[in-house]
Amino acid sequence: MNRFLVPIVAFALLVVVLAIGIRHAPEKGTIPSALLGKPAPGFALPNLTDPAHTVRSSDLKGRWYLFNVWGTWCFECRAEHQTLLEVRQAGVVPLIGLDWKDDDTEARSWLEQLGNPYEAVAVDHGGRTAIDWGVYGAPETFLVSPQGLVVYKLVGPLTHEVWAREILPRVSRQSAAGT
Amino acid sequence: MRRFGTLPLVGALAALGLARLACAVDTTQMPTPELQARYSALTHELRCMQCQNQSLADSQVGLAADLRAEVRDMLLAGKSDDDVRAFMVARYGDFILFRPRFAPRTAWLWLAPGLLLLIGVGVFARVVRKRTALLGADPDPVDEDPRP
Numbered sequence: 001m002n003r004f005l006v007p008i009v010a011f012a013l014l015v016v017v018l019a020i021g022i023r024h025a026p027e028k029g030t031i032p033s034a035l036l037g038k039p040a041p042g043f044a045l046p047n048l049t050d051p052a053h054t055v056r057s058s059d060l061k062g063r064w065y066l067f068n069v070w071g072t073w074c075f076e077c078r079a080e081h082q083t084l085l086e087v088r089q090a091g092v093v094p095l096i097g098l099d100w101k102d103d104d105t106e107a108r109s110w111l112e113q114l115g116n117p118y119e120a121v122a123v124d125h126g127g128r129t130a131i132d133w134g135v136y137g138a139p140e141t142f143l144v145s146p147q148g149l150v151v152y153k154l155v156g157p158l159t160h161e162v163w164a165r166e167i168l169p170r171v172s173r174q175s176a177a178g179t
Numbered sequence: 180m181r182r183f184g185t186l187p188l189v190g191a192l193a194a195l196g197l198a199r200l201a202c203a204v205d206t207t208q209m210p211t212p213e214l215q216a217r218y219s220a221l222t223h224e225l226r227c228m229q230c231q232n233q234s235l236a237d238s239q240v241g242l243a244a245d246l247r248a249e250v251r252d253m254l255l256a257g258k259s260d261d262d263v264r265a266f267m268v269a270r271y272g273d274f275i276l277f278r279p280r281f282a283p284r285t286a287w288l289w290l291a292p293g294l295l296l297l298i299g300v301g302v303f304a305r306v307v308r309k310r311t312a313l314l315g316a317d318p319d320p321v322d323e324d325p326r327p
Contacts, residue, residue, distance in 0.1 A: 031228070034272035101241065127245045134270040136228035136242060 033142075033153040034134055040067070040144045041132035045122035048099050048107055055096070055122035060144070064093045064171050067142040068118070068158070069130060071102040072110045074138040080157030084117035087163065093143070093171055097121035100130050100138055143167055204239050207251055214254055221250050221263055226275050234277065 035041070040057060047053045068084065070077040084095060097118040099107045104123060111121070124130055133142065136155075143152040143166075152166055205222065209215040219236065225246065227238035235243045235250070246267070253263050267275045279285045 031272060031274045034268065034270060127242070130242075131245060131249060131270060134272070136271065 031136075031155075033150065035142070035150040036153060038150060039148050040142065040150050041129070043122060043124075043129045043132070045098075045124055045129060048097070048104060048121035048123050049111070049116070051104075051123075055120045057148075060096065061148055062146050064146060065119075065144050066093050066095045066167070067098065067133070067144055068095055069098045069100050069133070069135050069138050069140045071100045071138050072106045073102065074100075076157045077139045078114075080139055080159070081114050081117070083158045083160060083163065085115050086160075087158070088117040092168065094119040098129060098133075098135075099123050100135065101125065101127050143170060205236050205247060207247060209251070209254070217260060218251060218254055221254075221260060222247055224277050225250070225264075225267055226277055228271055228275060 042057045044054050044056045044058075047055050066087070087093065088095060095118045097120070099121050101124065107121070107123075111118075122129070133140075139157055141154040141158050142150050145151050151170055154162055154166070207218065209218050222236035223234045225235045227233045227235050227240060227243040227246075229240045229242050230238050233243075235247050249266070250263055253266065258266075264276065268280075273279045273282070273285060279288060281289055
C-alpha cells in the first residue's frame with residue numbers, strides 16, 4: 001500500500017492542477033490582451049463614409065464605445081454583422097469600426113448591402129493602428145470605458161451570448177455606479 | 180584536372196545558396212551587416228501571432244510583414260533591441276516572445292523544470308540510499324530469495 005501512496009497522491013495533485021487550468025480557461029486558445037486595464041491607443045484616421053473627416057480617439061473620451069476591427073476579406077466578420085446591427089439598435093454602446101487593410105470601395109458597398117452598424121468607421125490601410133491595438137486577426141472587439149481604458153477584448157465574432165455575458169454587465173454596472 | 184574538379188562543386192554550392200535566397204520569406208536588406216544581424220535575430224525570436232508556431236521571419240502572413248516592417252523601421256531609427264521587444268510586448272503581450280522574460284507571471288514557466296529536476300534527483304537519491312542500505316544489511320540477497 002505504502003509504495004503506491006506517493007504516486008497516487010502525486011497523480012491526484014496533477015489532476016487537480018490540470019482541472020483548475022481547464023476550468024479557468026473559458027476562452028480556450030485565445031491570448032489575453034496586453035491592453036486590458038490600460039488606456040486605449042490613440043488614433044486619427046480618415047472616416048470611411050465621409051473621407052473629408054477624421055475619426056479621432058480623443059473625440060470618443062467620456063463615453064463607452066465598442067471598437068470593432070473588421071475587413072471585407074474577413075469571413076467571420078460577415079458572421080457577426082447581424083449581431084452588430086442588433087447592438088446598434090439596442091443603442092447601449094456605440095460601435096466604432098476599424099476597417100483593417102481593406103479596399104474602401106468594397107468596404108462601402110459591404111456597409112450598403114449589409115447595413116451599417118457603426119457610428120463611424122476609421123480606415124487603417126497600413127495596419128499601423130491595428131498593431132497599436134495588438135490586433136492579430138479580425139474580427140476583434142474592444143470595450144472602452146469613458147475613462148478611455150480597455151476593459152474587455154473579444155477575439156472572434158461577437159455573439160448574443162458574449163454581448164449578454166461580457167459586455168452589457170460591464171457597461172450597466174459602470175453607469176449605475178456613476179449615477 | 181584537379182583544378183577543374185572543384186568547379187562543379189563551387190557551382191552547386193552557389194546554386195544552393197541562390198535557392199535558399201529564393202525560398203526566404205523575408206528579403207529585407209538592412210544597410211549594415213550589424214543591423215542585418217540584429218534584424219534577423221529579432222524577427223526570429225518574435226512570434227507571428229496569426230500562425231503561432233512560426234516566427235515573424237518565417238511567416239508569409241500580412242500581419243507578420245507589417246510587424247517586420249515595424250522592426251526594421253525601429254532599428255533604422257536607432258532603437259535598441261529591448262525597445263523593439265518592449266514595443267511588441269506592450270501591444271501583444273508576453274506571448275509574442277518565443278523566449279519570455281522572467282517576471283512574476285512567467286516565474287513558473289522558468290522555475291518548474293528545475294524544480295521538477297530537483298524532485299527527481301531527490302527521489303532517485305532516496306531510492307539509491309534505500310537499496311544500498313538493503314544491500315548492506317544483506318550482503319548476498321540472491322541466496323535468500325524467498326521465491327522458489
